[in-house]
Amino acid sequence: MTKVRLLSAAVLMTLFTSSAWAFSIDDVAKQAKALADKGYEAPKSNLPSQFRDMKFADYQQIQFNHDKAYWNNLNTPFKLEFYHQGMYFDTPVKINEVTANSVKEIKYSPDYFNFGNVKHDADSVKNLGFAGFKVLYPINKADKDDEIMSVLGASYFRLIGKGQVYGLSARGLAIDTALSSGEEFPRFREFWIERPNPDEKHLIIYALLDSPRATGAYRLDVYPGKEASVDVQAKVYLRDKVGKLGLAPLTSMFLFGPNQPSTVMNYRPALHDSDGLSIHAGNGEWIWRPLNNPKHLSVSQFTMENPKGFGLLQRGRNFHQYEDLDDRYDLRPSAWVEPKGDWGKGKVELVEIPTADETNDNIVAFWTPDQLPATGTPIDISYRLHFTRDEDKLHSPDSSWVSQTLRSAGDVKQSNLVREQDGSIAYIVDFVGPALKSLKPDTPVASQVSMGDNADLLENSVRYNSVTKGWRLTLRLKVKDPKKPVEMRAALVNGDKTLSETWSNQLPANE
Structure with a gap:
């Protein structure tokens, strides 16, 4: 009887330990807080010169070997592919896999990649790291893996839904955007990605953010489908004072359009990833701000309390509004930020930067709170990001x-x-x-x-x-x-x- 009781207690203890262990945003927050409490250490590049000095066309030749997609041999609808370092993506990010009972780093290997005509010394790349990663999921056909998410550079990430092509980007954090002191670009230095179950419909990603004046812990719950959505939960710690803190930032491109026609002859009537900033203010007012490509830096602020939403939208959905068969601006998604909880008093800010071509993201929109907590006290923020082509559904049925x-x-x-x-x-x-x-x-x-x-x-x-x-x-x-x-x-x-x-x-x- 005593042996049975002892055995039962051991089994219960095992079950309790197993069910109690779970990786969470709190684990990342502890690291973010520890980083914030000490001085900033700039990341060190381990990239050989032949990769750092390469041109974009050469970088594009380095392709992930699709047959070696991570989780390729597992019964899960999600798969991972990775970006190689090169050009200005010269700093490795650490990527970990989280399972039911462990955390394991996903180690870099040159075998993951096809290098094309890029000449390199095999020994010089064997201990590199990844620059970022992609998420694959079948959204267009059940038997075909589609790239639905790209995470590459600083704290940038992009998503697409069914029938969409990549356009604008979201970011984890923006600091001092458009200030004369210069912008600071925080970066995601480490990721933890939960291995999904066979029937899982969403993917959980954790990220650790770091920069000279801020650190942060992020949880991204990615939901693929007709529209892609991400539930974002973040805890941001300030190391030092910032001039302007941009939360839930979006970055896009506007070169020209019907409200600001091209200054040179162009067969395309419009060329942009987004054509306007939409805001649903806390008092219920809807605001539409058409975008411009100004000759001088322009900053517009919309003061409010507890915003209900804002986003950079692509309202033009007819191919003939763009006439571009290569870049398909008509298929690029809008991004809408839906706050969770009360965000208090602050401003939705729009930054428009002059650009001469479509290769530069010259539009930034974000929320900046009026009051920031003391250094070391976390800023907790949660919101849902929608990447959608159904812009009309953002509005109530009794509006225009x-x-x-x-x-x-x-x-x-x-x-x-x-x-x-x-x-x-x-x-x-x-x-x-x-x-x-x-x-x-x-x-x-x-x-x-x-x-x-x-x-x-x-x-x-x-x-x-x-x-x-x-x-x-x-x-x-x-x-x-x-x-x-x-x-x-x-x-x-x-x-x-x-x-x-x-x-x-x-x-x-x-x-």
Whole structure:
């Protein structure tokens, strides 16, 4: 009887120990806190010069051997592939696998890669590390593994859903973006990826972030599908004071579009990963800010409390809006940040940086809180990231939104019916959505417009758009000083009822 009792106690102890062990964000937070309590140590590169000095075309030749995908021989829908170091991806990141009872580093091996025509000394790369990783999952066909997530460089990561192609990126953290002191780019230095079960529908990734003035622990719950979504939980520790802390940052590209046409002849009507910043403020207001490629750095702030969401969206979904068969901007996802809990008082900030080509990400949007905790006290933040092409579903069914913003030289129709330019600038803004579609064409829809003091409003007219079943707003304005930007806001109303989101536009300085 005593032996049975002893055996039962041993079995129970084993079961208890097994069920009690679990890797969590707290394990990463302990490391982040320990890092924050000591001085920053810059990462050291172990990359041979022939890899550091290579051109992008050479780096692209280094391809992962798909037959050696991690978890390839396991009964799981998820697989991992890895990025080789090269160019400015010259610092290794440590990648670990978490199982039910252990944590094991995934060791680098050159056998994972095909090097193409890249000449290298085999001994010089045998002890390198990975630059990042990819996540594979069958989202388009059940028997085909699709790349759904890319994690490479600093704290950047990108996701795509069914039928999408890569576009904008998310980041773990942004520090001092657009400040004259220069931006600091925190990096994910180590990852822990949970081995998924055979029937698992999501993947759990932990990450340790490090930079001269901040550390952080992150948990990313990745959900693939028609739209990709990520539940982000983060604990950020500040080592020192920062000028501006950007939480839930998004990074995108805008070169030109109908609201800011190309300055040189181009067969493509638009070239951008995102065409606007959308905000759902804590007071319920929806705001749409068309993006610009300004001649000078531009920073716009939207002050609010407890935002309900914000994101960089690609509202143009028709191929003919881009005419690009190679880069398929019409298939690039929008990214929407859905906060969890109250974020308090702060600002959604939009940074627009001049760029001459589409290779530079020149758009950044993030949340910056008004108050930061003392050094060593964690900032806890949680949110869900949506990578989607169903932008209309972000809105409530009783609202309407801007479908396009067109910019043109302003003109006036003369008595002989010939249009004559008068030196003004015209904006044509189309509003669509359920709140408008349900109205009769003769409904007295009007506009509420405000204009900054650097322009005179010459025309403000609204008319029914029989093609879209919405309403079209036409504004014509005369700029006073082209060296200064012009701010303008507009919304559609019917009496005292607001029918649309707020179009919050900026005409950049022209000199």
